[in-house]
Amino acid sequence: MAFEKLIEYFLKFPGIGPRQAKRFGYFLAGTDKKFAEELAKLILEIKKNVIQCQSCWSFFESAAERTSNNCSICANLNRDTLLLMVIEKDVDLENIEKSGVYNGKYFVLGGAISLADGAKKQNHLRFKELFDKVQKEMPKEIILATSATIEGENTARYIEKILEPVNKKFHLKITRLGRGLSTGTELEYIDSETMSNALKSRK
Amino acid sequence: MAFEKLIEYFLKFPGIGPRQAKRFGYFLAGTDKKFAEELAKLILEIKKNVIQCQSCWSFFESAAERTSNNCSICANLNRDTLLLMVIEKDVDLENIEKSGVYNGKYFVLGGAISLADGAKKQNHLRFKELFDKVQKEMPKEIILATSATIEGENTARYIEKILEPVNKKFHLKITRLGRGLSTGTELEYIDSETMSNALKSRK
Amino acid sequence: MAFEKLIEYFLKFPGIGPRQAKRFGYFLAGTDKKFAEELAKLILEIKKNVIQCQSCWSFFESAAERTSNNCSICANLNRDTLLLMVIEKDVDLENIEKSGVYNGKYFVLGGAISLADGAKKQNHLRFKELFDKVQKEMPKEIILATSATIEGENTARYIEKILEPVNKKFHLKITRLGRGLSTGTELEYIDSETMSNALKSRK
Amino acid sequence: MAFEKLIEYFLKFPGIGPRQAKRFGYFLAGTDKKFAEELAKLILEIKKNVIQCQSCWSFFESAAERTSNNCSICANLNRDTLLLMVIEKDVDLENIEKSGVYNGKYFVLGGAISLADGAKKQNHLRFKELFDKVQKEMPKEIILATSATIEGENTARYIEKILEPVNKKFHLKITRLGRGLSTGTELEYIDSETMSNALKSRK
Numbered sequence: 091m092a093f094e095k096l097i098e099y100f101l102k103f104p105g106i107g108p109r110q111a112k113r114f115g116y117f118l119a120g121t122d123k124k125f126a127e128e129l130a131k132l133i134l135e136i137k138k139n140v141i142q143c144q145s146c147w148s149f150f151e152s153a154a155e156r157t158s159n160n161c162s163i164c165a166n167l168n169r170d171t172l173l174l175m176v177i178e179k180d181v182d183l184e185n186i187e188k189s190g191v192y193n194g195k196y197f198v199l200g201g202a203i204s205l206a207d208g209a210k211k212q213n214h215l216r217f218k219e220l221f222d223k224v225q226k227e228m229p230k231e232i233i234l235a236t237s238a239t240i241e242g243e244n245t246a247r248y249i250e251k252i253l254e255p256v257n258k259k260f261h262l263k264i265t266r267l268g269r270g271l272s273t274g275t276e277l278e279y280i281d282s283e284t285m286s287n288a289l290k291s292r293k
Numbered sequence: 294m295a296f297e298k299l300i301e302y303f304l305k306f307p308g309i310g311p312r313q314a315k316r317f318g319y320f321l322a323g324t325d326k327k328f329a330e331e332l333a334k335l336i337l338e339i340k341k342n343v344i345q346c347q348s349c350w351s352f353f354e355s356a357a358e359r360t361s362n363n364c365s366i367c368a369n370l371n372r373d374t375l376l377l378m379v380i381e382k383d384v385d386l387e388n389i390e391k392s393g394v395y396n397g398k399y400f401v402l403g404g405a406i407s408l409a410d411g412a413k414k415q416n417h418l419r420f421k422e423l424f425d426k427v428q429k430e431m432p433k434e435i436i437l438a439t440s441a442t443i444e445g446e447n448t449a450r451y452i453e454k455i456l457e458p459v460n461k462k463f464h465l466k467i468t469r470l471g472r473g474l475s476t477g478t479e480l481e482y483i484d485s486e487t488m489s490n491a492l493k494s495r496k
Numbered sequence: 497m498a499f500e501k502l503i504e505y506f507l508k509f510p511g512i513g514p515r516q517a518k519r520f521g522y523f524l525a526g527t528d529k530k531f532a533e534e535l536a537k538l539i540l541e542i543k544k545n546v547i548q549c550q551s552c553w554s555f556f557e558s559a560a561e562r563t564s565n566n567c568s569i570c571a572n573l574n575r576d577t578l579l580l581m582v583i584e585k586d587v588d589l590e591n592i593e594k595s596g597v598y599n600g601k602y603f604v605l606g607g608a609i610s611l612a613d614g615a616k617k618q619n620h621l622r623f624k625e626l627f628d629k630v631q632k633e634m635p636k637e638i639i640l641a642t643s644a645t646i647e648g649e650n651t652a653r654y655i656e657k658i659l660e661p662v663n664k665k666f667h668l669k670i671t672r673l674g675r676g677l678s679t680g681t682e683l684e685y686i687d688s689e690t691m692s693n694a695l696k697s698r699k
Numbered sequence: 700m701a702f703e704k705l706i707e708y709f710l711k712f713p714g715i716g717p718r719q720a721k722r723f724g725y726f727l728a729g730t731d732k733k734f735a736e737e738l739a740k741l742i743l744e745i746k747k748n749v750i751q752c753q754s755c756w757s758f759f760e761s762a763a764e765r766t767s768n769n770c771s772i773c774a775n776l777n778r779d780t781l782l783l784m785v786i787e788k789d790v791d792l793e794n795i796e797k798s799g800v801y802n803g804k805y806f807v808l809g810g811a812i813s814l815a816d817g818a819k820k821q822n823h824l825r826f827k828e829l830f831d832k833v834q835k836e837m838p839k840e841i842i843l844a845t846s847a848t849i850e851g852e853n854t855a856r857y858i859e860k861i862l863e864p865v866n867k868k869f870h871l872k873i874t875r876l877g878r879g880l881s882t883g884t885e886l887e888y889i890d891s892e893t894m895s896n897a898l899k900s901r902k
Contacts, residue, residue, distance in 0.1 A: 133321060268902065272880060275881050282797070492673065526789075535742055540736065
């Protein structure tokens, strides 16, 4: 039945459990027809209009007369092409842009290496595309901006290994975001690693 | 732009904030085309197939050749038509059916009277429909199964007031679900009202 | 060392973990001498003055010239001696008294039968004292007011078994607190058992 | 009465509300006499034996034959006397020592400047003692290791102001712990300040 099937689809949405999926179903059943029609239309529309930048792999909405396969950041001539920040997800990019502190380029990896699967089974992560882009564009510095979690650290280490050959040849600078006290950290609860990093990078 | 507009639509979903709405957007952007097309199709389909029972106002999915405007519970001849349970929402109905302890009929009110608005502004609640149904079907007992919250209590009291004229004339029995210790209640934390009810209904 | 030893003692307090136990230690180290002296004095004092009622086993503070071994509730001639409510803990008694809805007597069992240990290893629970009290005082009704948890239900059932012989002989009434919707219960989340009870005890 | 008074005393313990204070009271009432006596003894003992280091103001337990007014860290000749880390609380010191990454000396300020009171009303904070210690001992570097909260930042700024005169004269180095990604930080949720710091301190 369509209702059960729709709920199964909502269950695949990120962070949605059975109870909320069902609530979505009843919400749509109770909503007016125009809302549902417009929603369905928009869902189809973004599959057409939202495309993946062929340079950084972020999603972006293209204008009607598509002139470029690149997102506005990649197309922006004022951004520093010598800096390439590798991030896990589109929302990371959006959040960093909001902070307004970075003016280089990005590369969206598509996630981090999961602990369960390891690096081998990560076909959805764009390691090859990253290698190709680095070799082709030769940025001066590659900033590995993965999360400060075990998954993020593993991913950063794996990227370093992948880029080693091209790095050896061309002496790129591969960096990681600085570690230390993040906003809100209290010394009473600080872990050894963060304390050690915060002490080393004191100034 | 379609992406921003889609996120606005997701923001109207129950329990969804800006962060999750955006995550939904990126999820759909990154999902394969077939998933999006099927989802859009299902959304349109349930607007066509999922209809509101003209007897109890619950949502249900009608078969292809629609023979009835009534849901399977209202159409079920084995359910006790002398018992009518008034509930707030479709999910309440579903949860009570799952418990398997009730064999009467239902009436879905559409919510409870919100504290902010009061009874006057509750155009989305089916008080009139309830009055009509009771007058027409003359159940022997009407069980007001609203939640044991202030909103639920207010709603039950308001229904009692509405049904007073028909009640006076025909001596219907209007009941409420029993109050007392619910599963998990500890005496250390019990409130006066629940304690009082639990004591009165001891057996 | 005294500091470590004190922290070990605080760790035995109900609900206190290592971090808070340590915080208590530093708090006392930093507090003024008078506070610590008064606290130590009070701890010794309540061991002297707070005694256990020999009738209901609740803790109470006796006046200087002790005239009775009974708490103020047991000594109160206006309380209904035909009603005996069996509760798990002193805090339950206090909470029920606060609700002001009960005017009978109490019996403090000392806890509930833990799932891990079963009924056999419950030497700290006063089943024998309850049996003796019931046989001696012959209340008309014994209300088993244990919590609506598995432990509480097991405990109530075990008491029923213990009191069976005296019950058979003298036809006491053994009741339990009524089950149903407690304040705050929403129908969307109600469990089968509570729904079933609420339906049976509707009125 | 002693019981109520004891509960009032427990209410002054850090993080303890009325319910838990009462639970502590019943716990002590129900505990055996030896436990209470030993607890009272320990409370008095730590007021005698746990003293405040006259050099760093941390609490420590002195040996029977007291030979020094200094804690084991201040008395330790292997610790680097040229490094002075200013921290808010004793538990901070303990946590940093546990990390094993710091080998200098400490100064326990006694807390942070609260937002409500401001710097004026902070008589319990040892700003004067810090000034005196710095002027007397002339460490090469003073690390302001307050928390990365508004209160911690305000406190660090206030200390910088206080130490300005002596700093100007003797060119001490006043540093703060490095800011950046702390363990667990995800880029999706990072705040602008942490992102900015993490970017600047990348390596």
